[in-house]
Amino acid sequence: xxxxxxxxxxxxxxxxxxxxxxxxxxxxxxxxxxxxxxxxxxxxxxxxxxxxxxxxxxxxxxxxxxxxxxxxxxxxxxxxxxxxxxxxxxxxxxxxxxxxxxxxxxxxxxxxxxxxxxxxxxxxxxxxxxxxxxxxxxxxxxxxxxxxxxxxxxxxxxxxxxxxxxxxxxxxxxxxxxxxxxxxxxxxxxxxxxxxxxxxxxxxxxxxxxxxxxxxxxxxxxxxxxxxxxxxxxxxxxxxxxxxxxxxxxxxxxxxxxxxxxxxxxxxxxxxx
Numbered sequence: 001x002x003x004x005x006x007x008x009x010x011x012x013x014x015x016x017x018x019x020x021x022x023x024x025x026x027x028x029x030x031x032x033x034x035x036x037x038x039x040x041x042x043x044x045x046x047x048x049x050x051x052x053x054x055x056x057x058x059x060x061x062x063x064x065x066x067x068x069x070x071x072x073x074x075x076x077x078x079x080x081x082x083x084x085x086x087x088x089x090x091x092x093x094x095x096x097x098x099x100x101x102x103x104x105x106x107x108x109x110x111x112x113x114x115x116x117x118x119x120x121x122x123x124x125x126x127x128x129x130x131x132x133x134x135x136x137x138x139x140x141x142x143x144x145x146x147x148x149x150x151x152x153x154x155x156x157x158x159x160x161x162x163x164x165x166x167x168x169x170x171x172x173x174x175x176x177x178x179x180x181x182x183x184x185x186x187x188x189x190x191x192x193x194x195x196x197x198x199x200x201x202x203x204x205x206x207x208x209x210x211x212x213x214x215x216x217x218x219x220x221x222x223x224x225x226x227x228x229x230x231x232x233x234x235x236x237x238x239x240x241x242x243x244x245x246x247x248x249x250x251x252x253x254x255x256x257x258x259x260x261x262x263x264x265x266x267x268x269x270x271x272x273x
Contacts, residue, residue, distance in 0.1 A: 038058050041055075041057075041058055042057060042058050042059075045057040045058075052237075053235065053237060054237060055237065056237045056238040056241055060238040061238050061241040061242050061245060062242075063238070064236070064238035064239045064241070064242045065242035065245065065246070068227075068239065068242060073227065074227075074242070074243075074246055076222060077222055077223050077224050077226070077227045077243070077246075078224060078246050078247075078250050080220075080222045080223045080224075081209070081212055081213065081216065081223045081224040081225065081247070081250070082250055082254070084140070084143050084144070084147065084212045084215075084216070084223065085147060085205075085208040085209050085211075085212040086208070087144055087147070088143070088144050088146070088147020088148045088150070088151055088208050088211070088212065089147070089151050089204055089205060089208040091144065091147075091148040091151075092147065092148035092149065092150065092151030092152040092155065092204065092208070093151055093152075093155045093200075093201055093204050095148070095152055096151070096152045096153070096154075096155035096156040096159060096200070096204075097155065097159050097197065099113060099117075099152075099156055099159075100155070100156045100157075100158075100159025100160040100162075100163060100197075101159060101163055103117075103156075103160050103163075103164075104159065104160045104161075104162070104163025104164040104193070105163055105164075105185075105189070117153075117156065121153045121157075125146050125147075125149050125150035125207075125211050126146075126211065126214050128146060128149065129142075129146065129214070129215065129218075132145050132146050132215070133218070133219075137219075138218055138219025138220075139219065142215065142219070143212060143215040143216070143220075146211050146214075146215045147208050147211045147212050147215065150207045150208065150210070150211040151204040151207050151208050151211075154200050154203035154204055154207055155197070155200040155201055155203070155204045156200070157200065158196045158197060158199050158200025158201075158203070159193065159196065159197050159200055161196050162192065162193030162194070162195070162196025162197055163189060163193045163196075165192075165193075165196075166188065166189045166192045166193065194265060194266055195266045198262050198265070198266060201258065201262075202255060202258060202259065205251070205254050205255055205258060206251060206255070209247065209250065209251045209254075212225065213225035213228065213247060216229075217229040224243050224246060224247050224250075227239070227243045228240055228243045228244070231243060
């Protein structure tokens, strides 16, 4: 027993000592990957594979981003886009989780709702921009509608799949133990579906940013989408790439914050970081 106890106490230390170098190694590989992309970009510009009016150098993009930051436009535009994207993400994902739970648990709800969802789902949300403007005008309501609609479908697909694929033996065990329906849902169905739901939400984060940028190119005077369109109109590729870089950073940060904040909820699952 002494041997087993000693082994039990030393194993976490060994695992931690092994994990730390591995983690630093992964961080180094990630940094090298990003550095390689920037080096390839700079080499492409130096070799003049593309015209400077089409592809600015990394240094020019950094200078443009610095100018926009000092002017206050870059941070304000990023904040405006993130605020709109967050609103659409919250509305669309909340509706999707409710509807996905209904279609995943109830055959009647599935028969009633799924055909209409499957017909609308293949239509790109960007194609609905004219309809959104016709219904809601060019204000914030049309942007909320488009973003919510685009977020709804990936979250619904994953929620529906997770709820519907709950293992029957789990449900039978809960029924044999006399658990009421609400307890079966909260203690069995929802935990089993949670990895699916979180995956759908991560996809929804990316979709919300894609759609908000597209919708911001009409009817607004702030936001990364608006600034991208302005850079295109005035032939400012350095500012255009600076906006794209800001959009990528905002999206990557939002994804990582969500992932790291929620992975503890599914620590039991075999999810790769």
